[in-house]
Amino acid sequence: MLAISCAGLSSGLAQRDPIAALTPADLEQGERIYKAQCALCHGIDGGGGTGPTLQRPVLTRAPDSDALYALIRGGVPGRMPGAWLSEAETWQAAGYVRSLGRVESEDLPGDAAAGQRLYAGKGGCTSCHIVDGEGGSLGPDLTSIGDVRGARHLRQSLLDPGAALPEGQLLITAVKKDGGKIEGLRLNEDVSTIQFRDGSNRFHSLRKADLRELRREFGKSLMPSYEGSITGGELEDVVAYLASLRRKP
Ligand code: HEC
Ligand code: HEC
CATH class of the missing domain: 1.10.760.10 (Cytochrome c-like domain)
Incomplete structure (x- = not known):
């Protein structure tokens, strides 16, 4: 001090x-x-x-x-x-x-209220993300995402999720001995086992000895890219909404 x-x-x-x-x-x-x-x-x-x-x-x-x-x-x-x-x-x-x-108050062109509607509606974001305790937990909690991510990162998360992966997130594909494949987000791993959550939010714990192959999919994501499925204007609305999600004082 x-x-x-x-x-x-x-x-x-x-x-x-x-x-x-x-x-x-x-x-x-x-x-x-x-x-x-x-x-x-x-x-x-x-x-x-x-x-x-x-x-x-x-x-x-x-x-x-x-x-x-x-x-x-x-x-x-x-x-x-x-x-x-x-x-x-x-x-x-x-x-x-x-x-x-x-210079923080980045002037974001989007309309946060319209972005919130898209988030809960056609975007389907609530199925994978929690805001204020509501939503699915496959993706990260977005309750205060505006505190930790700038507009550029938020845009990239939506258009090219694999390129904007939060630190430590890794998508893996486990191929079992019978050829069955499971894809998911790694939660934990040690020498002999791996735990992960799949796209339907199911938890898996597998013994590596039971697997034919374990692929680490760097740069890939469980989050769908919204490139092409939302317009540029809609993208800016969602970004404005996400940027407004901050810890309440
Ligand atoms: C099928 C599930 C799924 C859907 C639907 C989905 N996301 Fe995601 N999202 C994820 C996952 C999983 C991650 C974690 C990183 C990764 O794997 O890409 C993520 C990451 C993010 C991030 C980055 C978080 C950070 O800390 O950098 C943002 C922002 C985000 N999502 C916003 C959205 C918005 C907005 C929508 C709707 C338009 C949406 N997501 C729809 C699963 C989803
Ligand atoms: C290897 C990546 C890395 C480098 C290099 C780095 N940082 Fe960080 N920084 C982080 C991460 C990750 C956090 C978040 C830590 C947490 O809160 O858990 C952080 C947090 C911060 C915070 C706190 C933000 C907050 O909201 O509380 C400040 C300020 C900061 N860094 C400034 C700097 C400065 C200045 C430098 C260069 C001298 C620097 N950082 C270099 C990764 C890095």
Whole structure:
């Protein structure tokens, strides 16, 4: 912690936020660091990829400057590596991340209400996704998807789901000794068994010894592509709806 709590003192004595003190040259440097070390996971424009979108004014894991500093340095175990940066560079990167949040209110062209109707209606999305506790559980819960994914990722999820697979998701095809095939999303795997959920949401646990073949289908998805089955306008409506799904304050 850098700041010492100064509640009760007049606001004129409030701790100076190192991010507020950054110059435009610092932010340019922060952008260079971001593009080299962070864009791979968070997207070149901060719109998200395997990591969440940073185009949001409030970041869950980094509500204030100190938390953001600590997060960039320490990373998130198993999910995001800590960065090898000097103290000054870390603040520059942090400042650039905050600047991404300020341009957040991406002007989405779609109509969220129309998108919600399509979601529940002809899109059939509710059969595989939960929003606010309602829906099927084959796909990920979308209750606060707008907090973690930017518009670009959302569009891609709908048009080319296999290319936008959330980290850790893997589609597998198990071919049994009798030739029967089962396709599903991997839940767990160890040396001798594999557990997965198929397209009808049935759970399977198989012994690898009973299988003729186990294929890992990188880049494939259980989610149907909506390319061609919805219009460009409908796509934008659904994206606007998904982007509006945020944790309630
Ligand atoms: C290997 C991929 C990867 C790299 C590289 C990476 N991140 Fe992350 N980052 C993630 C993931 C995944 C999460 C989500 C962790 C979680 O909440 O479980 C995350 C979370 C964050 C968060 C918190 C977002 C929130 O809503 O709380 C911030 C801020 C962040 N990263 C900034 C950065 C910065 C700045 C860099 C470069 C110095 C960076 N990340 C590099 C994958 C990455
Ligand atoms: C047959 C089941 C199924 C249907 C129908 C379906 N999805 Fe999915 N969806 C999935 C699965 C499974 C995933 C997880 C990744 C994968 O396998 O592609 C997913 C992933 C997603 C993601 C990415 C989530 C993330 O964290 O990046 C979004 C967004 C999404 N779906 C939205 C929708 C919308 C909107 C519709 C309706 C227009 C829809 N899905 C219809 C099964 C489905």
